[in-house]
Amino acid sequence: MKENADVLVIGGSAAGLVAAMTAKSNYKDKKVVIIRKEEKVMIPCGIPYIFGTLESSDSNVLPDGGLLKLGVEIKVDTVTEINTDEKSCKTESGLEIGYDKLVIATGSQPTKPRWLKGRDLENVFTIPKDKVYLDGLVDRLAGFKKVAVIGAGFIGVEVSDELNKRGLSVSLIEKEPHILALAFDPDIAIEAETMLKDRGVDVLADVAIKEIQGKSKVSSILLSDGRVIETDAVVLSMGYLPNVQLAKDSGIQINALGFIGVDEYLRTNVKDVFAAGDCAEKRDFATSKLSKTMLASTACAEARVAGLNLFKISTVRKFKGTIGIYSTCIGDTAFGVAGLTEEAALKEGFNIITGKFTGMDRHPGKLNNPHKQSVKLVVSKECGRILGGSVLGGVSAGELTNVLGFLIQGGMSISDMLVAQIGTQPMLTASPAAYPLIKAAEAAAKNL
Amino acid sequence: MKENADVLVIGGSAAGLVAAMTAKSNYKDKKVVIIRKEEKVMIPCGIPYIFGTLESSDSNVLPDGGLLKLGVEIKVDTVTEINTDEKSCKTESGLEIGYDKLVIATGSQPTKPRWLKGRDLENVFTIPKDKVYLDGLVDRLAGFKKVAVIGAGFIGVEVSDELNKRGLSVSLIEKEPHILALAFDPDIAIEAETMLKDRGVDVLADVAIKEIQGKSKVSSILLSDGRVIETDAVVLSMGYLPNVQLAKDSGIQINALGFIGVDEYLRTNVKDVFAAGDCAEKRDFATSKLSKTMLASTACAEARVAGLNLFKISTVRKFKGTIGIYSTCIGDTAFGVAGLTEEAALKEGFNIITGKFTGMDRHPGKLNNPHKQSVKLVVSKECGRILGGSVLGGVSAGELTNVLGFLIQGGMSISDMLVAQIGTQPMLTASPAAYPLIKAAEAAAKNL
Numbered sequence: 001m002k003e004n005a006d007v008l009v010i011g012g013s014a015a016g017l018v019a020a021m022t023a024k025s026n027y028k029d030k031k032v033v034i035i036r037k038e039e040k041v042m043i044p045c046g047i048p049y050i051f052g053t054l055e056s057s058d059s060n061v062l063p064d065g066g067l068l069k070l071g072v073e074i075k076v077d078t079v080t081e082i083n084t085d086e087k088s089c090k091t092e093s094g095l096e097i098g099y100d101k102l103v104i105a106t107g108s109q110p111t112k113p114r115w116l117k118g119r120d121l122e123n124v125f126t127i128p129k130d131k132v133y134l135d136g137l138v139d140r141l142a143g144f145k146k147v148a149v150i151g152a153g154f155i156g157v158e159v160s161d162e163l164n165k166r167g168l169s170v171s172l173i174e175k176e177p178h179i180l181a182l183a184f185d186p187d188i189a190i191e192a193e194t195m196l197k198d199r200g201v202d203v204l205a206d207v208a209i210k211e212i213q214g215k216s217k218v219s220s221i222l223l224s225d226g227r228v229i230e231t232d233a234v235v236l237s238m239g240y241l242p243n244v245q246l247a248k249d250s251g252i253q254i255n256a257l258g259f260i261g262v263d264e265y266l267r268t269n270v271k272d273v274f275a276a277g278d279c280a281e282k283r284d285f286a287t288s289k290l291s292k293t294m295l296a297s298t299a300c301a302e303a304r305v306a307g308l309n310l311f312k313i314s315t316v317r318k319f320k321g322t323i324g325i326y327s328t329c330i331g332d333t334a335f336g337v338a339g340l341t342e343e344a345a346l347k348e349g350f351n352i353i354t355g356k357f358t359g360m361d362r363h364p365g366k367l368n369n370p371h372k373q374s375v376k377l378v379v380s381k382e383c384g385r386i387l388g389g390s391v392l393g394g395v396s397a398g399e400l401t402n403v404l405g406f407l408i409q410g411g412m413s414i415s416d417m418l419v420a421q422i423g424t425q426p427m428l429t430a431s432p433a434a435y436p437l438i439k440a441a442e443a444a445a446k447n448l
Numbered sequence: 449m450k451e452n453a454d455v456l457v458i459g460g461s462a463a464g465l466v467a468a469m470t471a472k473s474n475y476k477d478k479k480v481v482i483i484r485k486e487e488k489v490m491i492p493c494g495i496p497y498i499f500g501t502l503e504s505s506d507s508n509v510l511p512d513g514g515l516l517k518l519g520v521e522i523k524v525d526t527v528t529e530i531n532t533d534e535k536s537c538k539t540e541s542g543l544e545i546g547y548d549k550l551v552i553a554t555g556s557q558p559t560k561p562r563w564l565k566g567r568d569l570e571n572v573f574t575i576p577k578d579k580v581y582l583d584g585l586v587d588r589l590a591g592f593k594k595v596a597v598i599g600a601g602f603i604g605v606e607v608s609d610e611l612n613k614r615g616l617s618v619s620l621i622e623k624e625p626h627i628l629a630l631a632f633d634p635d636i637a638i639e640a641e642t643m644l645k646d647r648g649v650d651v652l653a654d655v656a657i658k659e660i661q662g663k664s665k666v667s668s669i670l671l672s673d674g675r676v677i678e679t680d681a682v683v684l685s686m687g688y689l690p691n692v693q694l695a696k697d698s699g700i701q702i703n704a705l706g707f708i709g710v711d712e713y714l715r716t717n718v719k720d721v722f723a724a725g726d727c728a729e730k731r732d733f734a735t736s737k738l739s740k741t742m743l744a745s746t747a748c749a750e751a752r753v754a755g756l757n758l759f760k761i762s763t764v765r766k767f768k769g770t771i772g773i774y775s776t777c778i779g780d781t782a783f784g785v786a787g788l789t790e791e792a793a794l795k796e797g798f799n800i801i802t803g804k805f806t807g808m809d810r811h812p813g814k815l816n817n818p819h820k821q822s823v824k825l826v827v828s829k830e831c832g833r834i835l836g837g838s839v840l841g842g843v844s845a846g847e848l849t850n851v852l853g854f855l856i857q858g859g860m861s862i863s864d865m866l867v868a869q870i871g872t873q874p875m876l877t878a879s880p881a882a883y884p885l886i887k888a889a890e891a892a893a894k895n896l
Binding site (some may be wrong): 336338 | 469491784844894
């Protein structure tokens with residue numbers, strides 16, 4: 001059986017979805033087909049919340065309505081081979097499907113490092129974007145009292161907080177000096193760590209894991225300092241690896257970090273083949289270095305660029321490098337970061353200054369669930385440009401982080417900030433006289 | 449008694465505060481003095497909330513701590529005369545104070561139009577930024593059952609909502625077709641109006657007020673269509689007029705709209721005299737036309753520019769024109785706008801397109817008090833630049849409005865938005881695949 005698609009997208013998560021929707025809505029006459037493995041696709045960033053706040057993973061399904069309404073065809077199947085000469089793919093079910101343009105959005109899978117002894121014991125889990133596996137995991141965890149989460153990146157932290165909410169006794173183990181240490185400077189990371197501890201998670205930072213112990217099932221974890229942590233189960237959140245085997249087998253170039261090589265239009269080295277999302281090469285916005293940052297929001301941006309440039313490329317629709325705009329929550333406190341942290345900027349050799357400000361996110365500070373709000377800006381000393389920054393605050397800190405992201409993308413400088421206008425409202429924002437981004441810019445200006 | 453200040457600021461509200469703080473923190477050796485009329489200064493945007501949510505106006509006082517900590521001197525007094533030749537001011541208490549640089553930040557006062565018969569009856573009130581008057585008003589209102597608010601701008605709407613919360617029967621009368629009609633396009637204005645009605649405020653729009661009736665006290669209001677609204681009290685929120693008499697009397701130029709004329713450094717026509725805030729000239733960011741927009745946030749931006757440029761001017765620290773970034777709340781719903789509305793853009797002759805998107809402000813849309821979120825972008829058809837936009841949403845819509853404001857200030861275009869990166873988090877923002885600003889940009893791109 002052979003079919004043809006104008007645009008074939010492999011993968012149905014964030015990048016696949018956005019690539020297909022962008023393709024179909026910009027090139028209406030083209031036949032756009034998604035092939036994905038999953039019957040129901042998980043909202044990637046929502047996954048940690050199926051362990052606590054959400055009642056079921058069914059509340060965390062990426063809706064197909066938008067795709068179907070646009071006229072994108074969805075096939076649940078697994079692509080086993082890409083033939084880039086014949087421009088066609090074969091699938092597990094025996095389908096052969098030709099394409100004019102191909103978008104590879106095969107995503108990533110959790111790392112389960114080979115060096116980790118005990119990694120295959122019973123009750124050692126990971127967090128893949130796989131509903132069936134995750135539903136099973138939620139069920140299994142219900143029978144446990146103690147769980148150890150290995151790796152305190154965003155997913156490890158959010159999963160720990162949710163499992164703790166659900167009543168499990170959670171140990172979170174991190175080899176860096178603090179949780180979230182790769183995303184945030186120590187000031188914010190320490191604040192986040194303290195909050196997570198106060199909420200009852202047993203955080204063990206600055207210590208590596210040596211092995212997972214047990215006979216057939218997990219019984220404990222041996223740490224590098226000799227401590228033994230007893231546990232019923234282990235959740236590995238030690239990062240993700242791009243799924244590139246399919247691309248590699250078809251002769252598409254893989255970069256030095258193991259991602260599918262792409263240019264600024266998200267084109268691979270093979271004509272008419274694009275890649276986007278976790279599996280595709282990323283370069284840092286500030287340094288242009290290859291990067292491993294995987295974010296659903298970055299994936300969506302890449303996929304949008306891929307979709308726009310499928311049939312004609314445009315210099316104003318290039319992807320300009322990964323900024324890395326993240327946020328997370330611990331209880332009612334939100335933490336966000338965009339662009340370079342102070343530590344990363346110094347490590348890369350940027351000549352920087354910083355500026356900080358702490359205030360309240362409402363004014364007067366008694367209205368409408370007020371929350372402390374802190375901003376730090378990382379600024380190039382030569383030109384005053386904003387290279388990055390971080391935010392701590394209440395629920396609006398997510399959008400405040402996006403303000404930061406747009407300051408970076410707009411190439412705005414401290415001088416721009418000093419004369420910038422903002423909108424403020426007592427129930428919604430900080431005071432106009434103490435708007436944190438502007439006050440942090442003032443503080444930075446004094447260090448220029 | 450004669451004193452001298454290096455920088456003398458007249459007025460202690462938002463503009464005066466920020467001008468003085470900016471001056472003192474950028475020019476540490478200068479003696480900076482504020483003369484203000486009020487012992488305690490009200491946070492201007494918080495005033496509506498003293499009528500309901502806040503227990504007392506004492507919770508809405510602008511703190512002096514920041515000024516005092518920096519070393520700004522505060523005098524509670526009234527300036528009666530500025531002598532720009534001798535560079536000195538006289539005050540009500542008999543003080544004479546010389547200045548090197550003067551910043552006039554005398555603010556504005558509520559309009560009480562001369563044509564309005566009955567304006568001076570007992571129980572006709574306004575909303576000045578005067579704690580003593582406002583405390584009296586709060587006390588008086590406690591004795592009433594019915595109150596009519598005239599003028600449904602931001603203050604009228606917020607005061608009505610708060611008085612309604614407090615149990616008063618509130619009629620809100622507006623001559624425009626809808627509440628908030630000067631700030632928002634009808635789509636959002638109608639939604640706001642419906643919510644305010646649902647909350648119990650009796651909104652009478654599209655009808656003018658003819659006169660306030662009563663013998664010595666207010667008893668009713670006669671509308672232009674002949675209806676008579678019985679009421680115990682009237683609150684006039686019909687706009688504000690700049691306080692310019694002091695400047696005018698000293699020979700400083702006043703512009704055609706009645707504001708103190710200033711350039712982009714906030715300098716008046718008289719050497720070493722600056723003006724900022726509600727009393728100072730405003731020009732629209734997009735049209736460069738004189739504008740009457742008075743906002744505490746704009747006042748702070750102007751004051752910061754004035755403060756920075758007092759002793760040396762800098763082209764990168766010019767004020768670039770008033771964008772007008774507002775937000776407000778009705779219940780749990782926030783409404784925001786930045787830059788040109790669709791109606792204003794068309795009226796001014798811009799060739800525009802718009803793009804809209806409605807989604808949820810969390811993802812999945814069941815987490816953390818989700819709220820519907822809508823964005824409309826107003827875009828120049830020639831160049832794709834974002835000229836303005838509006839937002840409806842939950843509590844993070846205030847910062848989302850600021851994102852919009854920075855897109856305008858950064859000169860960003862629809863193409864920039866199509867390749868833009870954002871940060872998303874389930875508890876804090878919309879989904880990365882349905883981030884409203886980017887989806888609205890996509891919709892606008894299709895109309896380009």
